[in-house]
Amino acid sequence: MEVQEEFSIDDTETVIKSAIGSVLTDADYKPAKINDWSNNIISAALKGLQSLNRPYKYAITVILMQKNGAGLVSAASTYWDAEKDGVSKVMWENQTMHCVVTVYGTSVNIDTKEDEELDTTTA
Numbered sequence: 001m002e003v004q005e006e007f008s009i010d011d012t013e014t015v016i017k018s019a020i021g022s023v024l025t026d027a028d029y030k031p032a033k034i035n036d037w038s039n040n041i042i043s044a045a046l047k048g049l050q051s052l053n054r055p056y057k058y059a060i061t062v063i064l065m066q067k068n069g070a071g072l073v074s075a076a077s078t079y080w081d082a083e084k085d086g087v088s089k090v091m092w093e094n095q096t097m098h099c100v101v102t103v104y105g106t107s108v109n110i111d112t113k114e115d116e117e118l119d120t121t122t123a
Contacts, residue, residue, distance in 0.1 A: 005055055007086030007105045015048035016090040016101045029066045029096035038062040041101060049103070056105040063100040067093065072100070080106055 023040045027033070042060045049058050065072055078087065084107035092099040 004052075005084075005107070005109060007054070007056065007084065007088075007107070008052075009086060009088045011052055012049065012086075012088035012103050012105065013090055015052070016045055016088065016103060017092070018048060019044035020090065020092045020099055020101060024092070024094070024097075024099060027094070027097075029064075031066075034064050037064060041099075045101065045103065049105075054105075055108045057108055059104040059106075061100075061102045063098075065098045067095065067097050072098065074100060074102075076102065076104075078104065081110075084109070 019041050022044050023037055027037070041062050045060055046058060049056070063072070063074065076087070078085070086105050087102065088105075089100065089102045092101075
C-alpha cells in the first residue's frame with residue numbers, strides 16, 4: 001500500500017468535522033465543559049489524522065465561544081515548506097456556541113537539494 005505524502009485539506013476537514021460532531025452534537029454551551037470538549041475534540045481529531053497514515057506531525061487548536069453576538073478574529077502566520085506542509089480550519093456552530101478548529105500539519109519527510117543530488121549520484 002502506497003503512503004500518500006501530501007497534506008490533504010479535504011481529508012483533514014473531514015476528520016475535523018467528524019471530531020467536532022462526535023463531541024458537540026446536541027451540546028449547549030456550558031463554560032464548565034469547555035476544557036473537556038476541547039480535549040475530546042483534539043483527541044478525536046488526532047486519532048482520525050493518525051488513521052490517514054500520512055508522514056505529518058500535527059498541532060491542533062480549538063476555540064469554543066458562547067454565541068452571544070460578539071465577534072471573533074483569528075489569525076496565524078507560518079514559516080514552513082509551502083509545498084509539503086499545510087493548514088486546515090473548520091468553523092462550526094449551533095444555537096448556543098461557535099467552534100473553530102485549526103490543524104497545522106508539518107511534514108516529517110525533509111528533502112533537500114543536496115539529498116536529491118546524492119541519491120542520483122549513488123544510484
